[in-house]
Each structure stands twice: as C-alpha cells, then as structure tokens.
Amino acid sequence: MSSEFQVKSDPELWEKLGMDVPRFSGMPTMLTNAYRGIFLSQKNRPEAMAYFDTMVENIHTGRIREIVDAKESGKPVIGTFCVYVPEELVVAAGGICIGLCGGAQGSIADAEKILPRNICPMVKSAFGFKVGKICPYFQVVDLVYGETTCDAKKKTWELLDRYVPTHVMEIPQMKRERDKVLWVEEVKEFKTAVEKITGNTTDFDAIAGGIRTINAKRAALQRLNSLRHHNPSPISGKDMLLIEQIAFYDEPVRFAKKVHELCDELDRRIKDGVAVAPKSTPRILVSGTPMALPNWKLHHIIESSGAVVVNEESCIGTRYYKDLIEEGSENVEQQLERLTERYMKIDCSCFTPNDDRIDQVIREYEESAAEGVIDYCLQFCHTYNIEAVKLREACEKRGIPFMAIETDYSPDDVGQLQTRVEAFIEQIRG
Amino acid sequence: MSSEFQVKSDPELWEKLGMDVPRFSGMPTMLTNAYRGIFLSQKNRPEAMAYFDTMVENIHTGRIREIVDAKESGKPVIGTFCVYVPEELVVAAGGICIGLCGGAQGSIADAEKILPRNICPMVKSAFGFKVGKICPYFQVVDLVYGETTCDAKKKTWELLDRYVPTHVMEIPQMKRERDKVLWVEEVKEFKTAVEKITGNTTDFDAIAGGIRTINAKRAALQRLNSLRHHNPSPISGKDMLLIEQIAFYDEPVRFAKKVHELCDELDRRIKDGVAVAPKSTPRILVSGTPMALPNWKLHHIIESSGAVVVNEESCIGTRYYKDLIEEGSENVEQQLERLTERYMKIDCSCFTPNDDRIDQVIREYEESAAEGVIDYCLQFCHTYNIEAVKLREACEKRGIPFMAIETDYSPDDVGQLQTRVEAFIEQIRG
Numbered sequence: 001m002s003s004e005f006q007v008k009s010d011p012e013l014w015e016k017l018g019m020d021v022p023r024f025s026g027m028p029t030m031l032t033n034a035y036r037g038i039f040l041s042q043k044n045r046p047e048a049m050a051y052f053d054t055m056v057e058n059i060h061t062g063r064i065r066e067i068v069d070a071k072e073s074g075k076p077v078i079g080t081f082c083v084y085v086p087e088e089l090v091v092a093a094g095g096i097c098i099g100l101c102g103g104a105q106g107s108i109a110d111a112e113k114i115l116p117r118n119i120c121p122m123v124k125s126a127f128g129f130k131v132g133k134i135c136p137y138f139q140v141v142d143l144v145y146g147e148t149t150c151d152a153k154k155k156t157w158e159l160l161d162r163y164v165p166t167h168v169m170e171i172p173q174m175k176r177e178r179d180k181v182l183w184v185e186e187v188k189e190f191k192t193a194v195e196k197i198t199g200n201t202t203d204f205d206a207i208a209g210g211i212r213t214i215n216a217k218r219a220a221l222q223r224l225n226s227l228r229h230h231n232p233s234p235i236s237g238k239d240m241l242l243i244e245q246i247a248f249y250d251e252p253v254r255f256a257k258k259v260h261e262l263c264d265e266l267d268r269r270i271k272d273g274v275a276v277a278p279k280s281t282p283r284i285l286v287s288g289t290p291m292a293l294p295n296w297k298l299h300h301i302i303e304s305s306g307a308v309v310v311n312e313e314s315c316i317g318t319r320y321y322k323d324l325i326e327e328g329s330e331n332v333e334q335q336l337e338r339l340t341e342r343y344m345k346i347d348c349s350c351f352t353p354n355d356d357r358i359d360q361v362i363r364e365y366e367e368s369a370a371e372g373v374i375d376y377c378l379q380f381c382h383t384y385n386i387e388a389v390k391l392r393e394a395c396e397k398r399g400i401p402f403m404a405i406e407t408d409y410s411p412d413d414v415g416q417l418q419t420r421v422e423a424f425i426e427q428i429r430g
Numbered sequence: 431m432s433s434e435f436q437v438k439s440d441p442e443l444w445e446k447l448g449m450d451v452p453r454f455s456g457m458p459t460m461l462t463n464a465y466r467g468i469f470l471s472q473k474n475r476p477e478a479m480a481y482f483d484t485m486v487e488n489i490h491t492g493r494i495r496e497i498v499d500a501k502e503s504g505k506p507v508i509g510t511f512c513v514y515v516p517e518e519l520v521v522a523a524g525g526i527c528i529g530l531c532g533g534a535q536g537s538i539a540d541a542e543k544i545l546p547r548n549i550c551p552m553v554k555s556a557f558g559f560k561v562g563k564i565c566p567y568f569q570v571v572d573l574v575y576g577e578t579t580c581d582a583k584k585k586t587w588e589l590l591d592r593y594v595p596t597h598v599m600e601i602p603q604m605k606r607e608r609d610k611v612l613w614v615e616e617v618k619e620f621k622t623a624v625e626k627i628t629g630n631t632t633d634f635d636a637i638a639g640g641i642r643t644i645n646a647k648r649a650a651l652q653r654l655n656s657l658r659h660h661n662p663s664p665i666s667g668k669d670m671l672l673i674e675q676i677a678f679y680d681e682p683v684r685f686a687k688k689v690h691e692l693c694d695e696l697d698r699r700i701k702d703g704v705a706v707a708p709k710s711t712p713r714i715l716v717s718g719t720p721m722a723l724p725n726w727k728l729h730h731i732i733e734s735s736g737a738v739v740v741n742e743e744s745c746i747g748t749r750y751y752k753d754l755i756e757e758g759s760e761n762v763e764q765q766l767e768r769l770t771e772r773y774m775k776i777d778c779s780c781f782t783p784n785d786d787r788i789d790q791v792i793r794e795y796e797e798s799a800a801e802g803v804i805d806y807c808l809q810f811c812h813t814y815n816i817e818a819v820k821l822r823e824a825c826e827k828r829g830i831p832f833m834a835i836e837t838d839y840s841p842d843d844v845g846q847l848q849t850r851v852e853a854f855i856e857q858i859r860g
Contacts, residue, residue, distance in 0.1 A: 114819060115816060115819070116812070116815040116816060116818075116836075118548075118809075118810060118815075118836075119812050119815070119816070148604075148782065150581055150812075151580055151581045151780070151812035151813045151816075152812045152816065154603060154780075154782050154813070155779065155782060155812065155813050155816035155817060156816060157782065158782060158783055158784075158816075158817075158820070159816070159819060159820075168604075168782060170602065170603050170604050170609070172600065172612075173578040173584060173600050173603075174578075174598075174600050178611075178612050178615050179600070179612070181608075181611075181612075182602075182608050182609070182611075182612050185608050349585065350581070352578065352584050352585060352587065352598060353588055354588075379548075380548060380810065380812070382546070382549050382580075382581035382582045382585065382810070382812075383581045383584070383585050385546040385548075385549070386545060386546060386549070386581075386582065386585035386586060386588075387585060387588075388546075389544060389545070389589060390588070390589075406546075406548075
C-alpha cells in the first residue's frame with residue numbers, strides 16, 4: 001500500500017468549482033508525502049485502515065465528486081466549523097454536512113492579508129482556504145453555518161460572508177433554562193435555513209432518520225475509542241485521530257460501517273495479543289482544542305517520542321461522539337428539544353462555568369488507562385488556555401502527570417516541542 | 431497646584447482592607463510622579479480640572495473612606511468590569527458601583543503567575559490587582575459582577591471567584607428579540623443579587639431614582655464631550671480621558687455637578703477664544719478598546735506628538751454615555767425593559783453583526799471635527815482587532831486617515847508608537 005498511496009488530482013473538477021487550480025495542483029503531492037511519512041511509515045497498522053487511506057487519497061477528488069453529484073441532485077451541502085452545529089438536521093434534509101475547520105499552515109498567509117496575525121491558526125487556516133480558493137469543500141458548499149463559540153470565529157464570520165453565504169448560530173455561554181430556550185430557537189432557525197435550500201420541510205420521520213444515522217456514527221466511534229483504550233493499544237493515536245478527522249467529511253452510513261469493520265479487526269487483535277506498541281509504552285491522553293485535518297503535529301511528535309496517544313478529549317475526539325440524542329420522540333418539538341439537550345452536554349470551554357469538562361477529562365483518563373495528560377491549546381485560544389489552569393490543578397491534585405502545550409501549525413517549534421514531550425515521557429517512565 | 435499635588439496615603443485604612451501595605455506603599459509616589467508629568471505639565475488647563483486632580487489625590491484614601499463608610503452603613507458596593515452591567519440598579523439600592531478594570535502594568539506580573547501571558551492586559555491587570563491585594567477598590571467591594579463579553583474575561587471570572595465573590599451576567603452575542611428576552615432576565619438576576627446584600631427589594635421609586643441619577647451623569651458627559659468637540663479644543667484629550675475614567679469611581683451626583691461646572695468654564699473659554707491648542711492642531715478621534723485608569727499611554731503619545739485627541743469612541747468614552755434610559759415608565763417591568771433597551775444600544779464588538787458601531791465611529795468623527803482615526807486595540811482583544819478590518823475599510827472609503835494600533839501597558843513600545851503616531855500626524859498635516 002505504502003508505495004502505491006497517492007492523493008489524487010482532478011484539475012477539471014477543481015476548475016469547475018472555481019478553485020485556484022495552478023496553486024492547488026501542488027497540494028496532492030505535498031499531502032501524499034506527508035501522509036506516507038506520518039501514517040504509512042507506522043508498523044503493524046490494522047488492515048482495515050486501508051479504507052481510511054483511500055478516503056485520504058480521494059479527499060480532493062472522489063469524495064468531492066460524490067458531494068457535487070448530491071448537490072446537483074438538489075441536496076443541500078452545509079459547511080460548519082464546530083460540533084455545536086447539528087448535522088442531524090442536514091442529514092434529515094437529505095443533505096451533506098462538512099466540517100470546514102482548517103488544519104494547514106499553507107492557507108494562513110492568505111488569511112493574514114486580511115485578518116490579524118495573532119488569532120487562532122484554525123480560524124486563519126479555514127478563512128485562508130476560502131480566500132485563496134484552495135479548498136474544494138469550501139467551494140462546494142451552499143452555505144456555511146458558523147457559530148459564536150469564540151471571539152475570533154464570531155468576528156471572522158462577518159468577513160467570511162463576503163466570500164460565501166455565512167449564517168451564524170448563537171451558542172449561549174451558560175447552560176441554564178433560559179439558555180436552553182434560546183438554543184432551541186437557534187436549532188429551529190438552522191433547520192429552516194437548511195430547508196430553504198431544499199424547498200421542503202424536514203418532517204418527523206426525516207428528523208428521526210437523521211438522528212438515527214448520526215447516533216450510529218457516534219456510536220461506532222464510541223466503540224472504536226473503547227477498543228482503542230485497551231492496553232496494549234491495538235491502534236495508534238495517529239490512526240485514531242485520522243479516523244476522527246475523516247468523520248467530518250465522509251458519508252456517515254458508510255463511515256460507520258467501515259469503523260465497525262475496523263472495530264471487528266481490533267477485537268481480533270486484542271484477542272490475539274496484537275498491538276501497535278508494547279504494554280510498557282507510556283500512554284498519553286491529549287485534551288484541549290481540536291485538530292483539524294491535516295493537523296497531525298502533536299500526535300506525530302508524541303508517537304515519535306516513544307509514547308502512544310490513547311484518547312483525544314477534544315471536539316475532534318470524545319466531545320464529538322460521547323453523547324447521543326435520545327430517540328423515540330413523539331413529535332418534532334420533542335425531537336428538537338432532545339437534540340438540543342444532547343448538544344448542551346458538549347463541554348466546550350466557551351461555557352462558564354465548565355467544570356463538567358474537568359471531571360470528564362479525569363474520567364477519560366481513567367477509562368483509557370492513560371499515564372499522563374498533554375493539554376493541547378491552539379495559539380491564542382483564550383478559553384482553553386485559561387481553563388487549563390483548572391485542569392492542571394485537577395491533575396496535580398490526583399498525581400496525574402500534566403503538561404500544557406500552546407502551539408500553532410508552524411513547523412518552527414517542532415524541535416522544541418519534541419524536547420519537551422520527550423522529557424514528559426521520561427517523567428512518566430519514572 | 432502642580433507642585434502641591436500629591437496622591438495621598440493611608441496605610442491604616444489599607445491594612446484594615448487587607449491590602450499588601452508594604453507593597454502598595456510605593457504606589458502613591460509613582461502615581462504622583464506620573465500624574466505630574468502627564469497631566470500637570472499641560473499648559474492652560476481649565477481651572478475646574480482642580481476637582482478631578484483632587485479625585486486622583488484621593489483615589490486610594492478619601493474616596494475609599496467614603497465607600498467604606500457607605501458600606502458600614504449597610505450600602506452595597508459592587509465592582510464591575512464592563513459598561514453592560516447596569517449601575518442604575520446599584521444606585522437604586524442605595525449602593526455604590528465601581529469600575530474595576532485595571533489599567534496598570536504593575537499588577538500584570540501577579541496575574542501571570544496564574545493566567546496565560548497572551549491575554550488582554552486589562553484582564554490581567556484587574557486580576558493581578560486582586561491577587562496581589564494592591565487595589566483598595568477590589569478590597570472594599572461586597573462582590574464583583576463580571577460578564578461574558580470576551581473569552582478572556584469570561585474564563586477569568588471563574589478563577590477570580592476564588593479571591594472575591596464573582597457573579598457573571600450573560601451578555602448575548604446578538605441583538606434579536608430572543609436575545610432581549612434572555613438579557614432582561616439577566617438584568618433581573620443582577621437586581622436580585624444587589625438586593626440580597628441590602629435585604630430590601632428595590633422598588634419602582636428607587637429604580638426611577640437610580641435611572642435619573644445615572645442618566646444625569648451620562649448627560650453631563652454628553653455635554654462635556656460636545657463642548658470638547660469645539661475647534662480649537664477648549665480641553666485636552668488627556669483631561670477628557672481622565673474625567674471619563676473618574677466617572678467609574680466617583681459619586682455620581684457630585685461628579686455630574688463638577689462636570690457641569692467644568693462645562694460652564696468651557697462655555698466661557700469657547701466664547702473667549704481660549705483653547706489648549708491652536709485651531710491648526712491635528713485632531714484625532716481614538717476608537718476601540720477602553721483605557722482603564724491609569725492607562726494614559728496612547729493619549730499622552732498623541733498629545734506629545736503635536737495633535738489633540740477630540741473623541742474617545744470606546745467604553746471609557748462615548749459608548750458609556752451616548753445613550754440614556756427613557757424615563758417615565760409605569761411599572762418596574764417597564765423600567766427594566768427600557769433599561770435593557772438602553773444597554774442593548776451599546777455597540778461593543780462582542781456582538782455579531784456590529785455594523786452600527788462602524789456608522790457610529792463615522793458619526794462621531796464628523797461631530798468632533800476630527801481629521802484622523804487611531805483605532806486602539808488592547809493586545810489579544812480579538813473582537814476589536816478583527817472589527818478593525820471593517821473600520822479601516824469604512825474610513826478609507828471616505829478618505830479618512832486611519833491607523834490601527836495594538837498595544838499593552840508596557841512602556842517597551844512607546845518609542846515605536848511615538849514614531850508611528852508622529853508619521854500619522856504628519857500625514858494629516860499633509
């Protein structure tokens with residue numbers, strides 16, 4: 001597989017989508033090389049990873065064509081930047097929901113022509129992808145649906161709207177009854193925005209179907225994460241992260257099926273004692289801000305330093321799939337209420353207070369048999385950065401080794417981070 | 431006056447308030463020297479500034495004693511960090527509302543022992559004042575009432591609560607009907623929190639009185655700002671800024687009276703052609719983030735560079751006083767509704783969209799006969815920093831000279847800022 005792996009190109013398709021084709025044409029080769037070095041160099045990968053490798057090969061071609069075909073048949077395509085925007089309602093309307101968060105250094109210079117430099121790299125990367133016309137997903141969406149979960153995103157959507165129709169969902173900052181009242185209204189408004197594209201009202205059965213589909217996707221990821229927690233690890237942290245990233249752009253039914261196939265293989269591996277690293281390998285839980293594709297920086301540093309990542313407590317990880325929507329509602333109102341209740345369980349640091357998250361990290365630490373916590377903070381992300389004060393205290397109180405890292409997508413600090421991570425792993429080894 | 435000016439000390443009072451007296455004892459001399467250099471060195475100041483000089487002399491003593499006396503007689507003392515927390519309801523309950531935003535470099539190191547370094551200096555300064563026990567106002571409050579207007583403040587309140595009882599008002603991020611519904615509830619909760627201290631319900635007449643008092647204070651500042659807009663300027667930008675800062679800790683009735691006395695003098699000055707700078711002096715409107723006492727950095731740079739500041743479009747300036755609450759309500763419900771409506775007019779960049787603010791800056795630019803806009807952004811304040819993109823465009827479209835500055839409280843960049851400001855003023859001179 002390794003030597004054959006090749007991220008595919010389709011300049012004709014890209015041209016049709018209004019991309020900057022000359023500029024983008026170097027991207028597949030860059031991604032191919034990065035992927036070979038970071039993923040395919042791993043030893044003893046599960047065979048079922050082949051599907052996810054294929055998803056990377058087709059990231060700018062095959063999957064895009066699927067989405068274009070769906071769009072041409074009248075299905076809505078919605079781009080989002082946050083796990084608070086309910087994809088169930090897009091799926092219910094027969095549409096496709098794509099996570100557009102940017103994880104690449106390459107688009108940041110485009111963004112910095114307009115945005116301040118000292119804001120979150122994820123926001124800059126996403127904005128730069130659109131401004132530079134170098135992301136096929138951004139080009140194919142009918143509209144993007146942002147939210148108000150941080151200062152930088154909230155204000156960037158005002159500028160993004162000049163390049164692509166941008167709606168904004170107001171996510172409250174507390175979780176009391178009156179916040180829920182507002183939140184349910186926001187969910188209804190989102191539903192209406194999706195329906196405007198299709199021209200049809202999404203009815204009870206359709207919503208039930210959307211909830212079922214996305215519940216199933218999240219349940220598959222829950223199963224995978226549980227298996228992955230086994231010691232010794234049957235799958236690497238990098239491969240798990242990749243799957244979690246693919247969850248944001250793959251077709252959800254197929255994706256869940258492939259995740260279960262992988263789980264079946266991991267079941268066999270565990271039974272057969274097959275692992276990606278010996279039991280003595282230090283086990284790291286990564287908490288904090290999400291890692292959008294192709295941001296594999298920290299995981300690659302950790303796993304190149306002789307440890308294994310055993311859990312992602314982040315929006316790319318457990319925050320995305322730990323909660324399901326209660327099914328069996330009696331009417332649309334109840335469906336939307338239960339949907340909102342599920343979303344209110346996500347413990348993003350944008351909420352105040354947010355102490356549930358601290359408890360959740362400790363819980364996941366125990367469930368994953370981790371031996372240390374590395375809290376990952378995207379540069380200038382004030383909410384996670386300040387919340388790290390409480391997380392550090394909680395870890396220190398329990399004798400859990402803790403390290404906080406704040407970084408961006410630049411390769412400049414990789415050497416320094418590697419040194420710090422190695423020292424941390426040594427500390428765990430004791 | 432100049433040679434006699436001396437910020438007063440009262441170690442006994444400070445001791446009683448639980449301050450770090452040895453550490454704080456150097457503060458009055460430092461402030462005295464800074465004030466003499468920055469304010470008393472100005473030529474041709476209005477005589478009525480004498481009162482405000484006295485307010486600075488008594489900032490750590492006389493005014494604190496007044497507040498302690500009030501507190502000991504059972505009156506609530508509430509600390510705030512934002513012009514969205516309605517002081518009318520504190521005054522209505524017979525209490526005192528104090529703006530606790532920090533504007534000093536000296537407390538930042540205290541904060542950085544706990545908080546991340548790369549957040550807003552105003553938040554760090556305020557937090558450091560409490561942690562270091564070096565602010566008498568922080569020591570005298572019954573509780574502080576924070577809000578959710580930015581990521582850094584919202585999350586810092588969770589930590590501040592360990593040092594002083596900290597409540598949080600959720601300020602929505604949009605201004606639609608459902609946001610107003612939530613907002614009115616927040617206002618009621620604030621009212622209840624103040625009432626808990628007094629043990630009495632604040633009734634209709636008391637609220638009407640509180641609204642009248644604060645309306646009168648804001649109206650006095652409106653009058654002053656209008657007079658100050660006269661060309662040539664009858665008062666310096668630094669003196670105006672100082673008065674705006676004192677508005678956040680002085681007794682409101684006395685303050686309004688003293689502002690009107692100053693206005694009467696400015697009326698006479700304008701009639702007599704007395705000004706602080708000739709008509710040819712370049713006139714600068716400062717927009718953006720607030721400047722908490724003793725943050726006089728940018729105004730001092732601008733006015734030392736041969737220009738005069740003619741307007742502050744910020745929470746320390748017009749955003750604090752441009753809107754009044756409509757009086758004559760028929761019941762408490764209507765009072766609180768109208769109060770909320772007034773607060774919803776404040777155009778902080780924490781809202782999305784917030785284009786009203788862009789229009790407001792242009793309006794104030796015209797009203798103040800300004801000749802250039804310097805947009806002031808506290809370091810790491812993402813909302814104002816990103817909103818500056820739109821403000822720059824609006825200014826450039828109208829041919830208004832525009833410069834954006836992002837800085838903190840450190841003296842390190844003063845030389846560089848001075849050079850940039852001088853070049854900008856030269857550009858205005860043409």
